[in-house]
Amino acid sequence: MIAAIFSLTFLGLGLGALLGVAARFLKVEESPLTGEIEAMLPGSQCGQCGYPGCSPAAAALASGEAPPTLCPPGGRALAEELAALLGVSVDLSGVDDKPPMVAFIHERLCIGCTKCMKRCPTDAIIGANDQIHSVFEDACTGCEKCWDVCPTECIEMRPATQTVQNWVWPNPAVVL
Secondary structure: OHHHHHHHHHHHHHHHHHHHHHHHHOOOOOOHHHHHHHHHOOOOOOOOOOOOOHHHHHHHHHHOOOOOOOOOOOHHHHHHHHHHHHOOOOOOOOOOOOOOEEEEEOOOOOOOOOHHHHHOOOOOEEOOOOOOOEEOOOOOOOOOHHHHHOOOOOEEEEEOOOOOOOOOOOOOOOOO
16 A cells, blocks of 8 residues: 555656656747737737637737737727837728727617627626526627627627726817
8 A cells, every 4th residue: 555655656756757847848939029919918808809819819910910900909009009019000090999898788678599698708798598688897898799699689889887997087178
């Protein structure tokens, strides 16, 4: 019994040391630019850019495969920052600078089909089959994927409710 315990312990320690050495020598180096770009992206993993998350989008931006305007939730400000970091010029005419939007479900029209719940990348929709659904606004990224699949058109995209956590000082009006 004791021999089995010692042999398994030494086997575990030996294989663990072997994995540690392999991790050190076989590590894949990542570009520091990719990490810097990923830190600038919102990190919501919404998929609006066409990539499955912010990490693959950052890798595509760093390699030059994607334009700096690929992130709709980031808007103009993020596109300008990415263009400055990458040292490229960017055409911002096609970038909408709209306030953060969240989904809102009109409960009187909801039939509980769960199509919206299956498409939501952040699980922001609360409900069950054949029950009325609701949106957890703090988790919604405004990707509009639920809005596209709703058969009763009960989902509306609205500006996010202003709270102390997301309030920003508005730009002052220019007086001439």
